[in-house]
Amino acid sequence: MVLDDAPASTDVGNRVFGDRLPLALRFVEHLTTSGVERGLIGPREAARIWDRHVLNCAVVAELVPDGSRLVDVGSGAGLPGIPLSLARPDLGIVLVEPLARRVEWLREVIADLGLLVEVERGRAEEASTRRRWEGADVVTARAVAPLARLAGWCLPLLRPGGVMLAVKGVTASSEIERDGAAVRRAGGGQARIERCGSGIVDPPSTVIVVERVRGTGSDRARRKRG
Ligand SMILES: C[S@@+](CC[C@H](N)C(=O)[O-])C[C@H]1O[C@@H](n2cnc3c(N)ncnc32)[C@H](O)[C@@H]1O
Structure with a gap:
């Protein structure tokens, strides 16, 4: 397989992945x-x-702050969780993915690369996923769902003060406009846009950042059940 973008791989790759570029x-x-x-x-x-x-x-x-516990929701082929683990071995990462054949592939690849990354087969909003992985510092999601739905799935996995990073494209600002109120109802603060990777990727990656500022619907439901 010849990569169209292979010439960029050595220079930029060294900057991003350091001695893990071969991986x-x-x-x-x-x-x-x-x-x-x-x-x-x-x-x-x-x-x-x-x-x-x-x-x-x-x-x-x-x-992503140093040493964060990070949950990657809807990881699919390990994106963004595996590149993040390769670039930042200080992170503790779990990939959450419901589809069995994707989970199987992820486990094979992680074993081959020798990464300390866990894989949870399940949906982000399921009680079993929440019980195991709640309290994360960071939750990432790329190409998984519209912002309002993502907030409902991801914010309950965060500790108060933790952040959801939703990797989006050109729709980022219109999603914030449309779903900002739903994000706040789900326990999030004011959503903002950050651009990452200037000078590394063109265009830079667009990320919607939402901090968990309050208890979420799932906390309230748990309190009601006692
Ligand atoms: C379009 S793919 C994106 C995969 C990867 N994040 C990427 O950027 O290439 C969406 C993924 O989200 C997963 N997914 C859908 N609903 C989910 C949920 N409720 N919880 C966790 N994962 C979910 C799907 O199985 C699929 O692998």
Whole structure:
């Protein structure tokens, strides 16, 4: 597989992944071979995996405090969770994904790369997922759901003061306009937009940042049940 964006890989890759660049390139190899064959990545995406997917996700690390416990909701082919783990070995990461064949692929790839990343088969909003992974410092989600639904799924997984990072595209500001009130009802503060990876990816990655400022609907339901 020849990557259209391969020339960028060494310079920029060293800056982002340091001595883990070979592992990042091996992840690209998994995505472009078994990832495509097993339907986790569209065949048309294969040639632009490096910029559009791996770097675009890894640069979100700019928004993640040192040593964070991070839950990646709807990880699919490990995006953004695996690039974040490769760029930032200080993070404790769990990938939450409901589809069995994706979970199987993720576990194989994580074992091959030798990463300390956990995989939870389940949906973010399920009680079992919440019980196991609540109290996270950071929850990420990329291409999973509209902002209002994401807030309802992700904010209950955060500790108060933790942040949800929703990796979005051009829809970011209109989603905030449309869903800002729903985000606040779900326990979030004022959503804002950050751009990550200037000089590394073009365009920079657009991320909606929401802090958990209050108890969430799931806390209230739990209190009611006693
Ligand atoms: C379009 S894919 C995006 C995958 C990856 N985040 C990316 O950027 O390529 C959406 C993923 O979210 C997962 N998903 C959908 N609903 C979910 C939920 N309620 N909780 C966790 N994951 C969910 C799907 O199974 C799918 O793998």
